Amino acid sequence: MAIHEKLLKIQSSMSVPKNQHNKFGNYDYRSCEDILSALKPLLAQNKCTVTVNDDLVLIGDRYYIKSTATLIDCESGESISNGSYAREEESKKGMDSSQITGTASSYARKYALNGLLLLDDVKDADTNENQQQGQNTKANKNQQQGQNAGANKGQQQNQNTTGSNKGSQNGTQKKMIDYRAVETLRKRFQDNGVDEAKVCSAYKVSDLSKLSVSQYENITQYFEQVKEKCAA
Secondary structure, eight states: OOHHHHHHHHHHHOOOOOOEEETTTTEEEOOHHHHHHHHHHHHHHHTEEEEEEEEEEEETTEEEEEEEEEEEETTTOOEEEEEEEEEOOSOOTTOOHHHHHHHHHHHHHHHHHHHHHTOOOTTSTTTOHHHHHHHHHHHHHHHHHHHHHHHHHHHHHTTTOHHHHHHHHHHHHHTBOOHHHHHHHHHHHHHHTOOHHHHHHHTTOSSGGGOBHHHHHHHHHHHHHHHHHHHO
């Protein structure tokens, strides 16, 4: 049997449920270890092995971890590979350089294996585009209703004071995060493999710019707690 036929059998038989849960983003996911655990029996059945190697690559002025997953046919010696990249962050509070590299390596290895083994997320609830669109629509509607309710309440409390109404509106605007905070969050999400759309859905906002200052502080606090746990 040719290696491509063996790969087809493995891809068709692979089943890796998303048994891990991210409390922050409120979504399920699979880890690199989950993939390897499900893969081992199929490798034995098809007389193949898989290796995953890392290389440090300098692109521009940033370092990336390039992980390459390779399927090797034990009978013929033929091989098929797939690679994936993850960028190292310049620094992370509470983490040393080895931990930063390890985080990037785990992320890159997971997606190198995903590509090689054709792990499809289409049927998973956390990546279904139609459901996500519905969640975003519902979040927008809820947000609009909340804004309208707040505006009506403010009008009732300040019926005779137009200037007071304006001050209330300005106060509401000041509670929203600015574009710098949005970019900071977006970078953290990208570097840590967090799905931005899922976070917005969890906080019932259409996009990051609609987050309040208190919500931003809550998210930031979560990241700090995670870093402390990693450093422990």
